[in-house]
Amino acid sequence: MATMEAVRIGIAGATGYAGQELLRLAARHPCARVTAAMGSAAQSAPRVLPRLARQWSGAVTPLSVETLAREADAAFLALPDADSAELAPELLATGVRVFDLSGAFRLRDADLRRRWYPHTPEAEAIEAVYGAPERDRTRLPSARLIACPGCYPTAAVLALHPLVSADLLAGDIVIDAKSGVSGAGKKPTERTHFSECHGNLAAYAIFAHRHAVEIEQELGVPVTFVPHLVPIDRGILETIYSRLRPGATEDDVAAAYEDAYAHAPFVRLTGAALPEIKHVAHTNFCDIGWRVDATTGRIVIVACIDNLVKGAAGQAIQSFNIAFGFDECAGLA
Numbered sequence: 001m002a003t004m005e006a007v008r009i010g011i012a013g014a015t016g017y018a019g020q021e022l023l024r025l026a027a028r029h030p031c032a033r034v035t036a037a038m039g040s041a042a043q044s045a046p047r048v049l050p051r052l053a054r055q056w057s058g059a060v061t062p063l064s065v066e067t068l069a070r071e072a073d074a075a076f077l078a079l080p081d082a083d084s085a086e087l088a089p090e091l092l093a094t095g096v097r098v099f100d101l102s103g104a105f106r107l108r109d110a111d112l113r114r115r116w117y118p119h120t121p122e123a124e125a126i127e128a129v130y131g132a133p134e135r136d137r138t139r140l141p142s143a144r145l146i147a148c149p150g151c152y153p154t155a156a157v158l159a160l161h162p163l164v165s166a167d168l169l170a171g172d173i174v175i176d177a178k179s180g181v182s183g184a185g186k187k188p189t190e191r192t193h194f195s196e197c198h199g200n201l202a203a204y205a206i207f208a209h210r211h212a213v214e215i216e217q218e219l220g221v222p223v224t225f226v227p228h229l230v231p232i233d234r235g236i237l238e239t240i241y242s243r244l245r246p247g248a249t250e251d252d253v254a255a256a257y258e259d260a261y262a263h264a265p266f267v268r269l270t271g272a273a274l275p276e277i278k279h280v281a282h283t284n285f286c287d288i289g290w291r292v293d294a295t296t297g298r299i300v301i302v303a304c305i306d307n308l309v310k311g312a313a314g315q316a317i318q319s320f321n322i323a324f325g326f327d328e329c330a331g332l333a
């Protein structure tokens with residue numbers, strides 16, 4: 001371990017879905033101490049979080065960059081991307097390491113970033129590291145700004161990257177993704193409030209979702225990405241369709257996954273036993289299962305995560321552990 005001293009953690013957006021999950025994990029982390037937890041400035045009085053009673057006894061205070069800079073070594077931003085885009089450079093300038101859960105700094109292509117995250121200023125100059133712990137671990141210890149992957153891309157890229165890297169896929173890649181409603185954050189909209197989504201299933205943002213661009217950036221190949229909103233509170237299940245290259249076999253698929261994830265404590269390969277959301281809910285696991293039709297060469301992969309843990313707070317803590325030289329599983333077991 002690089003240090004035995006507890007790292008001081010500040011969380012902005014601590015009253016949100018991802019932020020509360022971060023607070024829950026950080027409060028019991030053996031190598032960290034939560035020194036600041038902040039909501040928006042909309043409410044000026046400190047707030048308690050009943051859900052975290054007996055897990056974290058502090059109060060959430062209104063956002064203050066000065067306090068975060070003074071009281072934290074590492075700041076986690078669980079904010080809307082426009083607010084992260086504004087706050088991250090200010091914090092970096094004070095020497096605080098930043099783990100951003102928003103999409104503000106994920107895209108490397110300037111044109112794409114301008115289109116999908118128009119509030120992010122001069123991101124090239126800021127040098128964010130895309131923090132997928134299973135793939136970017138060597139870059140994390142020196143990173144100052146870690147752009148944590150999006151929830152849909154986390155499952156898609158973990159499921160596809162080993163196969164794309166091993167050049168096993170020949171056909172189009174279609175990602176049929178389903179997310180629980182907490183993926184949209186705590187503020188209800190016409191699409192997400194209870195009476196709209198209860199008993200319903202709907203596709204949305206086809207060819208118009210910024211996570212498609214992020215997935216393509218990380219894989220380096222085009223995908224068709226179709227997200228759906230399902231009436232559950234948390235979890236993402238992605239059913240991914242493609243075709244194997246001629247000559248490639250199910251054994252090659254299994255070998256590529258085993259190679260990629262032999263030392264990945266939070267990826268569980270389930271093979272033909274297909275994963276389900278309830279198997280990963282409230283955990284930092286990504287479960288990946290697959291079936292190959294040897295006659296047609298078709299492959300179907302199923303990947304599952306909890307969007308608020310592996311898709312957000314848990315993955316951010318995993319990156320934090322690697323960045324600070326702690327056991328990768330600290331606070332997440």
Ligand SMILES: NC(=O)c1ccc[n+]([C@@H]2O[C@H](COP(=O)([O-])OP(=O)(O)OC[C@H]3O[C@@H](n4cnc5c(N)ncnc54)[C@H](OP(=O)(O)O)[C@@H]3O)[C@@H](O)[C@H]2O)c1
Pocket residue numbers: 012013014015016017018019038039040041042043063077078079080081083101102103149150151182183184185186187307308311312
């Ligand atoms: N939900 C997921 O599954 C998920 C997964 C991966 C990444 N993310 C990303 O993580 C971020 C947070 O998502 P979420 O789902 O947790 O959102 P959320 O539930 O809507 O929470 C948003 C948080 O940001 C605070 N906030 C809002 N506007 C603010 C402002 N102008 N200044 C300071 N604080 C402000 C809110 O404080 P108040 O309580 O005071 O309003 C709240 O704490 C987003 O960028 C999202 O894209 C979310």
